[in-house]
Amino acid sequence: METPQIFDRRLLRRRLARALVGAAPEFLMLRAADDLADRLAGIRRDFPRSLDLGSPLPDFAHAVAASGRAAPLRAGPLAAPGVDVVAEEEALPFAPSSFDLVVSGLALQWVNDLPGALAQVRRMLAPDGLFLACFPGGASLVELRAALLQAEEEICGGASPRVSPFVDLRDLGGLLQRAGFALPVTDVDGFTLRYDSMFALCAELRAMGAANALFERSRKPLRRAVLLRAAEIYAERFSDADGRVRATIELVWLSGWAPHESQQKPLAPGTAKMRLADALKPSGEV
Numbered sequence: 001m002e003t004p005q006i007f008d009r010r011l012l013r014r015r016l017a018r019a020l021v022g023a024a025p026e027f028l029m030l031r032a033a034d035d036l037a038d039r040l041a042g043i044r045r046d047f048p049r050s051l052d053l054g055s056p057l058p059d060f061a062h063a064v065a066a067s068g069r070a071a072p073l074r075a076g077p078l079a080a081p082g083v084d085v086v087a088e089e090e091a092l093p094f095a096p097s098s099f100d101l102v103v104s105g106l107a108l109q110w111v112n113d114l115p116g117a118l119a120q121v122r123r124m125l126a127p128d129g130l131f132l133a134c135f136p137g138g139a140s141l142v143e144l145r146a147a148l149l150q151a152e153e154e155i156c157g158g159a160s161p162r163v164s165p166f167v168d169l170r171d172l173g174g175l176l177q178r179a180g181f182a183l184p185v186t187d188v189d190g191f192t193l194r195y196d197s198m199f200a201l202c203a204e205l206r207a208m209g210a211a212n213a214l215f216e217r218s219r220k221p222l223r224r225a226v227l228l229r230a231a232e233i234y235a236e237r238f239s240d241a242d243g244r245v246r247a248t249i250e251l252v253w254l255s256g257w258a259p260h261e262s263q264q265k266p267l268a269p270g271t272a273k274m275r276l277a278d279a280l281k282p283s284g285e286v
Contacts, residue, residue, distance in 0.1 A: 032059075039255070040067040060072075097129075102130075115178060128262065148163065155225055160218035188250050193249055
């Protein structure tokens with residue numbers, strides 16, 4: 001079955017290239033890289049062969065090296081400084097069991113076939129290898145999505161999607177299991193950014209190369225009246241007392257291990273030595 005084309009990958013590459021030349025804002029990547037460093041610090045394992053998959057900036061690779069492990073190979077869709085292998089996240093050129101660690105920062109939100117990409121990562125990992133990835137989740141930019149949708153419906157009588165969809169955290173654990181990962185874990189880092197206006201937020205998204213890249217997007221630019229009305233709605237519904245507007249961001253984290261016989265395994269049904277009801281009784285109750 002042919003993979004649905006959700007995102008325009010050529011457009012994404014062009015925008016990423018412009019963002020890298022224009023010194024794209026790094027604060028989201030730096031926040032995620034700090035979190036990656038904390039996660040690696042809690043793992044007492046060496047990972048001699050590691051890969052940074054698709055991260056647009058080198059901060060994830062720096063976090064791996066700073067943890068005392070070997071600096072990872074960097075693979076990305078552009079021939080940019082520091083990128084060792086030019087490769088699409090959906091068509092990876094690496095052999096099975098090539099790596100002991102794969103990390104990815106703010107890249108996998110743009111793949112058209114996320115289950116397929118996860119399956120490829122699982123295949124590239126050696127037994128007991130670790131996968132750690134971070135990308136925007138489902139609640140990100142809900143305010144911008146709502147304001148643009150309402151404004152376009154009011155003025156044009158209908159609306160085209162203007163903000164890219166993001167994967168919901170609740171779906172990711174199942175995707176990891178489906179790809180064959182053991183001990184899958186998902187969690188979310190949610191926070192709020194504030195801007196002077198909706199236009200300031202949109203300008204930052206463009207500078208990051210993160211504007212609308214849906215394959216089925218409208219090719220017509222938004223009318224000025226729609227943009228002005230969207231900014232009004234945004235300010236009316238999502239502003240603080242000082243007049244600045246809020247933007248919700250969710251960074252979802254995935255982690256999973258390539259199966260290995262040494263890993264913890266659940267007990268077989270019927271082998272427990274205590275009933276759950278007994279374990280949940282308050283202390284002293286019979």
